[in-house]
Amino acid sequence: MRVLICDDMFPAMIEVVNRMLPEDDVHVCRQAEVAAEASWAEVLIPAMAGINSEIINSAPDLLLIQQFGVGLEGVDIPAATARGIPVANVPGHQAPIHAECTAEGGVFLMMACARLFKTAQKRLAQGEWGRPRGEALINLTALIIGLGAVGRALARRLVALGMNVMATDAIPDTSLAEEMGLSRIAGPDSLGEMLPFADFVISSVTLMPQTRGMLNHSVFKRMKSTAYVINISRGPIVDEGDLLSAVNSGTIAGAGLDVLIEEPPKKDHPLLNHDRVVITPHTAGVTKQSFDALGRAVADNIERLREGKPLKNVVNLGENNHVIG
Numbered sequence: 001m002r003v004l005i006c007d008d009m010f011p012a013m014i015e016v017v018n019r020m021l022p023e024d025d026v027h028v029c030r031q032a033e034v035a036a037e038a039s040w041a042e043v044l045i046p047a048m049a050g051i052n053s054e055i056i057n058s059a060p061d062l063l064l065i066q067q068f069g070v071g072l073e074g075v076d077i078p079a080a081t082a083r084g085i086p087v088a089n090v091p092g093h094q095a096p097i098h099a100e101c102t103a104e105g106g107v108f109l110m111m112a113c114a115r116l117f118k119t120a121q122k123r124l125a126q127g128e129w130g131r132p133r134g135e136a137l138i139n140l141t142a143l144i145i146g147l148g149a150v151g152r153a154l155a156r157r158l159v160a161l162g163m164n165v166m167a168t169d170a171i172p173d174t175s176l177a178e179e180m181g182l183s184r185i186a187g188p189d190s191l192g193e194m195l196p197f198a199d200f201v202i203s204s205v206t207l208m209p210q211t212r213g214m215l216n217h218s219v220f221k222r223m224k225s226t227a228y229v230i231n232i233s234r235g236p237i238v239d240e241g242d243l244l245s246a247v248n249s250g251t252i253a254g255a256g257l258d259v260l261i262e263e264p265p266k267k268d269h270p271l272l273n274h275d276r277v278v279i280t281p282h283t284a285g286v287t288k289q290s291f292d293a294l295g296r297a298v299a300d301n302i303e304r305l306r307e308g309k310p311l312k313n314v315v316n317l318g319e320n321n322h323v324i325g
Contacts, residue, residue: 001025001302002061005068006034007047009263012286013068016295017045021302038062043302046075048263048282053079064088064305068294069098069285071234072315073207081316088314090297092149098290103153103204105284106232107161109256110137110200112278113228119275138162143198145191145214146205147176150232154204155180166194195222200230207234215239220246226253232284235259240271247276258284 003021005014005028018026029037031049038044038059044051045068056062056079065080067089080087092099111117115134123131142158144151147169158165159181166184168191177185186194195201201223205211215229216239223229229252231238240261246252254276260269263282271277301311311317 001042001063001306002040003027003043003045003302004029004034004037004041005045005047006038006049006051007031009048009282010068010286012288012291013047013295016291017068017298020295020299024302043305045298046072048074050074051080052076056080056083056085064302064311066298066301068298071207073234077316086311086314087316088301088311090294091313094297094313095290095293096149096153097293098285099149099153101287101290102150102232102285103157105258105280106150106154106202106204106230106256107157109230109232109258109278109280109284110142110202110228113200113230113254113256114140117278140164140199141166141197142200142202143167143191143194144202144204146170146203146233147173147185148204148206151204152176152180154202154232155182166198168194191219192222195219196224198227199224200228202230203233203237205233205237207236212236213239215243217242217246220251223252225250228253229255230257231255232258235261235263244270244274247274254278258282 001024003024003026005017008028008030014028034049035055038055041059042061043064043066045066047068051065051074053076056076062085065075065085065087070089070091072087072089075087077087114137116132119132139162141164144155144167147167151167155165155167165182167182168186168188170188172185172187174185203215213236215237220242229243243255247254256278258280259282265272272279304311
């Protein structure tokens with residue numbers, strides 16, 4: 001199969017796909033080159049690239065759009081459906097280790113914020129020891145927005161660390177509170193009343209029209225001045241301008257971000273070198289364990305395509321991979 005990876009941002013992904021598909025012809029291009037390169041492909045792996053209708057219609061031999069992970073917000077699914085092209089991803093239940101690794105990255109960001117990691121690095125460079133005084137997570141309160149695979153994995157870790165954990169979810173399952181040891185689970189409408197109690201507000205939601213920009217001034221002004229925003233979902237969930245204003249004004253204490261709206265960001269992005277913002281380069285889920293699991297799932301679906309078997313986790317097809325609509 002002719003497989004085009006539409007983004008060179010994740011070298012580990014490129015290595016894994018090549019390793020898992022040794023007999024296939026795998027090419028890689030930059031996001032800006034996808035429109036020019038797509039016509040060659042039988043399979044597109046979008047990664048963080050947008051796959052619009054023009055790209056889809058420019059590829060006469062295109063048989064599958066297969067995401068390396070969950071997110072399909074950049075794919076024009078109706079355009080693919082119109083051409084009878086299946087669009088598939090790797091949801092959390094198929095590669096649960098990916099959610100576990102992403103959640104672990106979230107804990108790292110929370111600890112980095114609470115322990116004043118950036119300040120500590122400066123003190124270390126200046127030869128100053130025994131400072132700054134940070135804060136432990138034990139007995140603090142976390143509010144997780146979105147209890148999907150990542151949100152649940154994070155909740156389990158935070159409960160084990162002795163935190164009081166609350167959560168909101170689109171369809172709240174209150175029975176999970178007792179099962180997971182959470183103090184409260186509520187719907188999105190309850191977010192506003194829960195914010196003043198949280199020391200950390202963590203986004204693990206899917207990017208959709210209703211979640212785009214949801215962490216904005218209206219949220220920050222309800223938070224404690226000592227609280228942190230953590231984002232391990234998608235960059236556009238956070239209004240970066242409002243976040244910068246909230247941190248600069250002392251409305252909130254700071255932020256830990258694994259994702260930004262533009263990736264990679266410009267070198268002069270005001271959040272990059274901010275003393276109270278810790279940023280990791282979209283690596284919360286980039287581990288050997290998670291990428292091997294994602295790679296196996298992607299390779300399995302491409303092998304199924306080759307053999308004419310029903311594909312897994314197709315989002316725009318009905319039974320037996322018949323196109324919906």
